[in-house]
Amino acid sequence: MWRVLLITILFFSPGVFAKLKYVLHISSYHPQYYWTLECNSGLQNILKLKAEIKTVYLDTKRILPDEYETNVRQALQEMHSSPPDLVVLSDDNALRLIGPYLEASTIPVVFMGINANPRDYFKSGKLPINMTGILERAPFMGSLRILKSIIPDAKKILILTENSQTSKAQIRTLIGSRDQFVVQGILAEVKILESWTAWQDTVRKSHQDYDVLLPSAYFNIKTDSGRYIPPKKVIEWISANSRIPVFVNNDLAVGENLAMGGFVLDGEAHGRMAGLQALSILEGVSPSALSPIVDEAGILYFNQKQLNRFNIVLPETTRQYANFR
Template identity: 35%
Template sequence: MIAKRFLLLALLVIPTWALALPHVLIIESYHPENSWDREYIQGIKSKLDGMAELSFFSLDTKRLPTDDHLNQATLAFRFMHEVNPELVILGDDAALALMGPKLARMKMPTVFLGINADPTRYFENGKLPSTLTGVLERPQYKSSFALINELLPKARRILVLLDQERTSPILRDEIAAVADARVHVQIVTSFEDWKNKVTQAPEQYDAILLGPYQALLDMEQNNVDAQQVIHWTYHNSKIPLFGFWDFQIGREAALGGAVITGFEQGAVAGAMAKAQLQLPQQTQAVRPSSPARIMLSRSQIERWKMTVPATLRNRVSWLP
């Protein structure tokens, strides 16, 4: 009984700060409704729920004009000083470009995810600061083209459509480095131009591979909702659609792809953040992108009357 009373008294005198969870600030390049953001945040939470208190700030760079991005970064830093985190997680290239250099100068422990470019390009000396690490995002181009070849062995040409988002020129150059002459990449600014490319595609192409489409503008220069884009594209494309990311695949979306997932990106970043909080002085190497996962929609395979080769079936994650 005396021992129990002593333990209870000991717990009562522990200062409240010792029981507080470490604070982690997650800064999104995009916006909370974005499918990619939703997925990677769930991945982060799978590793940090109960281990850290989480705060969020959205830079909203897909929907806001470029001229507003620096102001968004200023607001993000202001919010960061209010919540005073022990660690910051940066989602995607825009956040790393806008926030990374200043966070490095502040010596703020930082973990990034979803980075398409070489992360060192965002720092003046071309070297990643020791306080930053994270996981890269590399769409699986070769695996994507190989999948199309398996499902459409007679395909002659493939159109890759990208919006005007910051990472699209990076994706275009990476595709050009690995693709053959059958693959044609086009960066599109407006939703109207996107519609025209999709409508005219059957004249030259046998399949469309969808890149980012969350930064298309309408006639009034407003951002078009991504669900509207994929819904229109599904209903109006006369040739099969493929995607690089899992959220693009489904019953009324692309029929399949060799995809990477936001959840896996977030889970890796969350695990790295957790390890950094537990052992702050350690240095963690940048992680490569996760391997591709083959996803196909059963209803879409039926719609296009495709035959899935036996060699492919045991590698497929099936969706409705």
């Protein structure tokens, strides 16, 4: 009798066999990219019991800008052939390239990994009422404070960045149109480099004028012949050829033959934040009722071999909350 009662309860209980929602996730990058992997994991962990997620990759790190259109068309075709209950747009290129097509749509949109002001990607200069999400703010100021605490004599830091949509948005958000700023007595100068040759020349000479090298965005670098250089290879070369400490903004770039340290955003936590907003919307909350959230919390990483290389001894207070790779 109890078995019949249990089956009856399960069968007639609302939501037990509820159909999963369909979420279309359009990512700016490629599936092997470390930030994408982390964000995907966080998003999936939140939505796995509520939604089926299909991810389409625009691959804008590895292809040239004049090739973007083909991948954008494929993403839009996927969206039109199977209209989703919600769209997730990951990183600036996805919002910039896909967002305007959804501006007048009734489909709710959650973005994540956005370095620029999201309003900048719409002709109206306003965030559409069907959109909200998570803003990515690289913790530059925190990085400089940490560097000052571990290298007290540091006076000048060189921030290097590629000439990409994401990197320009990062720098514009940080310091506007300036190319330098001061934090706790450290002068930080920003150089936007156009080519791999320029990166190599700048790194080799950096010790002449600076105390620390901070590569900020180096994920879209190509050789003069157009061949994509994986970020890890970039950092390996920079570390091997720099005569000053290298500090980065992603944890996988910290290691024995890589950077000395890094103060980074947690991609998985970032993805979970977006997932929670998406979950609220799928459960009936309007996107306009959810304000965009700024993610700028950092995690600190160091490599002991690289610290030893530059004769840097961490203060005990710093060592206690640092992670080592």
